[in-house]
Amino acid sequence: MKKLSIYLFLFQILYACVADIDIESTRDKKIVVNCVLTPDSIQTLTLMYSSPHSQLWHEEVDSAIITLFQDSIEIGHFRKTGFSNWQLLHTPQYGDKYRIHIKVPNWPDIEGSTTMPNPVHITKTEGNNSNTVRYFRQLPNTLPYWIFVIRQKHDTIMVKPQIASNDVLLTSIGCNHPNADNFNTTNNMVLENKGSTREHIAYIRITAPKDSTETTFYVETNLYQSLVFFRAASTEYDLYMKSSIQKMVIHSSFNDPTAWFDESEIFTNIDNGLGIFGAFSDVIVQCHYALDNTGN
Amino acid sequence: MKKLRLIFLLIIGHVNLISAQNQTIISGKVTELGTYKPIADCNIIIDKKGISKTTDKNGNFVIQTGKIINPEKLEITFSHIKYITKTLTIDSLKEQPVQLKKKVYQITDIDVLSAYSNNTGNKYTFTPLQAESNISVIGEPDIVRHLAALPGVAQGLEGTLGLFVRGSNNGGNRVKFNGVPLYSYSHLLGMFSSFSPDVIEKTTFRPGGIPIETGNLSSSLLQITTKKVITKPNNQKFSLSPYMAGGYISCPSKNKKSSIQIAARTSFMPFLINQFMRKQTNENEETQGMKGQILDVVSIIERKINSNNTIDIMLFLTNDYFEFSNNNTKDKINWGSYALKIGLNSNISPRLKMATCAYFNSTHSTQEQLAYDEYQPDNLNAQLRLGTELQEGSINNSFHYKLSNTLKLDAGFNLQLQKFQPASEKTIYTENSSSQFNNIQQSGLLSAFAGLVFNKPNEMELSVGYRHTLQRIDKQNRHNFDLRALGNIYLSHNLGIEVSLDRLTQYFHVLEGLPTGWSLNVLTAANNHFPEEITNQCYAGMFIKTRLRNIVMHYTIGGYYRDMNNLASYTNSVNMFGATDQSWKDEIAIGDGRSLGVEISGTAQSKHFSSTIAYTLSKTDRQFSEINKGIPFPFKFDRRHILNLQSKYLVVQNPTKNGYRRKQYLNIVFSYASGHRATLPVSTYKGLAPPYWEIRSSGWTFPKQLDDNAYHRQEMTSRNSFKMKDYLRLDVSYTFIKHKPKTTHEWCLSLFNVTNRQNPYLIFYDNDRWQQFSLIPIVMPSVRWSIKLN
Structure with a gap:
């Protein structure tokens, strides 16, 4: 009986710290743009919606008008080539500024901008x-x-x-x-x-x-x-x-509880959306x- | 012929001594110190003459005696039941008036319940007995934990260290134990403090209006005053609970010129946990084990050299050590501190007092991991050490000079030499390789301060002070200053207003191990890269005393604004664990903070009942250019509302059948606070994988979550924008006290956290569901027994 009481007490301390809970996530669905310009002649882009936390499949955006601008001059529109994939034939110029503008029905306009970097010497x-x-x-x-x-x-x-x-x-x-x-x-x-x-x-x-x-x-x-x-x-x-x-x-570690403290945010430069518009x-x-x- | 000759005219002391050939006449007036109220019926005894008189209703007296040789050496004793007895020579009366200080009776019994008395919005004084009204996990008074019940203090988790005063970081609080600052003073990762209540006389907590004598802090001051036992009888006490066992002994010498106090505590808890681990080992057929030690010791020796000089020597030691081991690895955690102090208090003259002390303290926290060979368990494969250490030596000197009955000058200097040593070491024996990171920082601080205190009791207390500090670090000189001003003005006997302005400067940073602030902190000196923390704050409020029938009530209400600069923060909480960074410096950002709030406290006390309430309404935020895109965000412990209620009721107060005196009382603590803040993932979206991640080399195994995060991204709330569920906790205790002729027995039964899991600390997503982590999730019972030899 004495041992049992000790174990009950220790059980409290060691194992009763975690409990399942329900929290209402106030998530708003957002549009996700991923586009990184390269020195190649074809530029690619993916356009999807964000999903509930931990859901690893994502819904694509059916229709959109995606326009690329080079120093405020319109280069052209991306064309849908497959599930969530879009393409534009264009070779970016080193040092030039680029802006992307995406119009999706019933959504606010989405924008992002970047500069094509010069190669490392x-x-x-x-x-x-x-x-x-x-x-x-x-x-x-x-x-x-x-x-x-x-x-x-x-x-x-x-x-x-x-x-x-x-x-x-x-x-x-x-x-x-x-x-x-x-x-x-x-x-x-x-x-x-x-x-x-x-x-x-x-x-x-x-x-x-x-x-x-x-x-x-x-x-x-x-x-x-x-x-x-x-x-x-x-x-x-x-x-x-x-x-x-x-x-x-x-x-990167198995069973590492410090990941619970992860507050890191992924950088995004997409206004009214998520994702990245960059260049390399x-x-x-x-x-x-x-x-x-x-x-x- | 009666020819009187005037020998001395001692106007200052209201005492006149007139000596003639055959007789001496001594006359004068005795008044109360500070108020100048005449003291009637005060006994005046002339040394060795057997002559005594009492003062009249106006405090006046006249004594006639025969001719006295060397009358200036004559000793006169003034005594009154309500005042502290004073013996003066005629000679000394040239320099000081006959003013007696009112006796303050020490709170030693339960009849005086847990009410704060004479507290203001910037100063809360309490004894360990009063701290007992706040039920602790270990069931005995914990003066540091008691701070969580005071206005302006937000709690991190169930412990003593996560205390955030007026929106500042935990590391800005300065704890001075018998005049020595301590940087590590907790047990069991901050669950309770290392201060034995038996050795403590009183504790003063100051969130503002901090005396100019104390520097190198950026938030609050907790001054712990130890008992003076030279003139008291011997005392022994022993206590036992499931968490701690402790003993205390105080021995004054027979000639009342010296004394020694020793208090020591340890815990049997590691032993119990080890037994539990062994049981687990048998069931799982794995070698698991734990060793541990929790220990604190205080020893104070006091010696009265003469009537004007007292010397004291103190040793303080606290240590926590835990070792966890399984088949192939062994983890060790150790933290603690020790301090050695020698001090001298001198009354150089009736007007001038001097306090000098020198101390050395050392604070350390280390973690070590040992990896053994799987097949040859005695062979060590690798060793990893992380640690931080602070060693500090200091010489302090302060003078207090009474310019007049109401005006005092305080001045002095501090010399502090600090050695910070954050370090890491990695040795891989199989590869015969070793790497070390050992960044020793030495910082020298020289401060000089001066301040004026104007004190007219029950009318006003004004103080202003300036402190300048020169810091020598990295072969460069830095300097900055502190400014303090405090004004308490009594509008009537029961009502006063309080105003304070503080500029506080702290010449080191505390990078706290957990968002709550536990012992495993990294301490680092301020330098050109990480400048000193500066806090500017103002407070304005009022304090009220009133009486309703037989209930005495005392309230304070006030508002503050605090501006914090050069705060050091990890850019991400996870960086605190040093996941991958080569150096802690890589992920540290420097920024600012602001906090404003309203603080209300109240006490009500009657013969059988006392209750205290503290409420804080506050808003605190932070701004770092490298966090949250530079946009201000709420502080992690930005708790909008904090409410603490404590009630103590004397249930039984009558003799037992055997005629022993006994008392029983019930204590209830209710604690409510708005939930603290967190940054949580709210959605997942398609990401752009790192280059060529899909063809990475094989042979590296990692969790699925790593790959998930390579191809998908988590959308986080903005920094600390998620508010957790409100904190709610109810604690109950019942205490039995029985006074026997030679002993006093005390039993305390307590239930901590009766409300059960209403105290979330962390929310995380694991195993496809959201989970809540509470440090003390369900009811924690405790029984404490103590015996005191009368």
Whole structure:
């Protein structure tokens, strides 16, 4: 009896802290626009409605007039090509401002704007290059950019690199860039703790300080027959990427109750709606066995 | 021939001494200190002469005696039942009048119930007995927890540390125990405080009108005054409850010149939990275990060097340690602090007093995780440590000079040397690799202050002070100032108005471990990157005393506005746990806050019943450029309404069959507060996955939620725009006290949170449904027994 009373008491403390509840979510359905301009000739966009919390299927917007403007000049209308997908034939110009305007019946007008970023000025450079370390030289930069690495199935040098379905995005990557953002680092070092830099989860964000100068740094991961991407991001796309990956990282552990405290918001620049209207431009560096490790 | 010769004319003391060849005449007047009211029937005894007289109705007296040699050394004792006895030499009467201080009788019994007396909107004084009216989880008085029942204080969760005063952060509250600031003073993650009530004389809480002697704070001051036992009899007490067991002993020396007090408490709770864990182990066939320690010790030695100088030495120690282990991992959590103080109080002259003290304190909180090899459990694979430590050494000196009977000058200086050490360490033994982050910050603070206090009892009390602080950090000098002004003006005997202005500056930041503020905080010095926190506040109100038949009532009502600058906050609550950031600095934002509100408190007290009420209507918000798109948002604990009611009723007061005195009383506490704020996901929508996420490398296993968040996004409410269900709690206790000839026994039966789960702290979505987390979700019973040797 004595033991029973102790257990009853401890049960109270340890296990009775959580209870199911009903809360009325005051959710308003919103229109979601996802469109990121690329230097390609075809621009794509998805248009859907938001769904109740935790519902992972979404309703598409049937009809809409979607117009792209370049520096206030109308470029054209997006055309629906499939479930929730829309396309426009246009090649954006670096440095130009773009605005998107969406008209959906019985909804307020939806708008967003962005600027097409110039590619990062980056080149391979000499250093203690190896299959796991590659040195780069970056010229002064005014916008943040992202680094990630795709390992290719075949050791093939291409004039314009293409990603095949059996290529792999490396989820462990490190670098010694002084402006690397540590928001998605882990407690490990890269290359299963054998590397010299801290491990980032798949992507490295390089911030652009006001006094950015020419920088020489190295990327560290399994670089054998891989493509190193340097993605210049518009301010909007950069904030969207960072907030999205932050949210992913928070939920990257099993049974971690700290995720209960997650209050992170995903960046959006869509007026009267949700989603993203941004832009990026890539510089891709091939690191293949056949290439000279000096970087020349 | 009677030729009188005037030797001394002591006008100041209203005492005239006239000495002739064969006789001496001493005459004068005795008045009450502060009010100058004449004291009638005051006994005047002349040392060694066996001569005594009493004052007349106007306080005057005349004593004739024979010729006295060296009359200036003559000692005269003034005594009255209502006043503190005073012995003065004729010589000392040159400098001070014969004014006697009214006796204040200490509240030591239940007849004086839990009413606040003479409180104003900026000053609440209470004893541990009064704090007992607020029923705590452990069933014994908790002076820190009692603050939650005062106006202007919003509570975080069921504990002692999540106390948000007038919209400020928890880290801005300064707790001074016997003059020493303490930064960690809680047990069991803040469930109750480390202060043993047995060693405490009284506690003064000041949300505003803070004395200029105290600096380096940005919200409120809690001054805990320990007992002075030199002139008191020996005392021993022992108490026991399921949560804590404690003992207290006080031993004054026979010559009444020195004393020692020791109070110590510990808990058997970790032992009980460990027994429970072992039972679980057998059922699950897993090795699970827990070790723990909860401990606090206070020791105070006081020594009266002479009639004018007293020295005291204090040791304070609190420590909590928990260790959880299963097959492959071991987690350790440890937090606590210790402090050592030596102080000297001197009456340099009747007008000048000096207080000097030097102290060293150390606060720490650490977490450690050890990972062992799955197949060779004795082999350590990895070790991860996170911790923060603050070491502080200080020398303080203050002077109090009486310029006149009503005007006092306070001045002094503080020198504080602080070493902040947030640190992390990771060692992977299998890879022979180790990384350390150990950022030691040393901050030196030199402050000088001066203030004037004008005090005319029952008419007005005015004080104004200025404090300037020079901070030396990172080889750079920073400086800032504090300004304090307080005015209490009595319009009549029962009615007064109060006005205060405060500028408070705090030269460090507390990055709190949980939104409630628990012990595992990161402390960091203010610097050029994270400037010092500055709070400006004003308060205006009134206080009223009245009597209705035999019920004495006391009310305060007032309004405040508080402006807070350079607040440090994590951009997301989850960052507090250091999920991925290399350094806590990466996700810290600096911003501002505002709070305004109305505070009402009231007490009603009769012979058998007392009741207190405190109500706060307030609005608090925050603004950070990096949070909520820079738009102001509600503070997490922006509780619009807070209402606390406490009632104590003396049920039984008669002797037992054996003739022992006994008392029984019922205590009821009702607590209501508007729900606190949260940011919740309200909808899900299609997102743009990170580049090439669909072809990520295999071999990395992660929860489904991570992938869900790669392809879908959560729409959140704007920051803290979701208001949780209102907080409601009812506590009941019943106390039996029996006085035997040599002992006093006390039993206290308490039920904490009778209302059961009306106290949500956190709402989250898990397993496809919304769930509510309450820290103490259902009724917590407690029994406490104590015995006091009379």
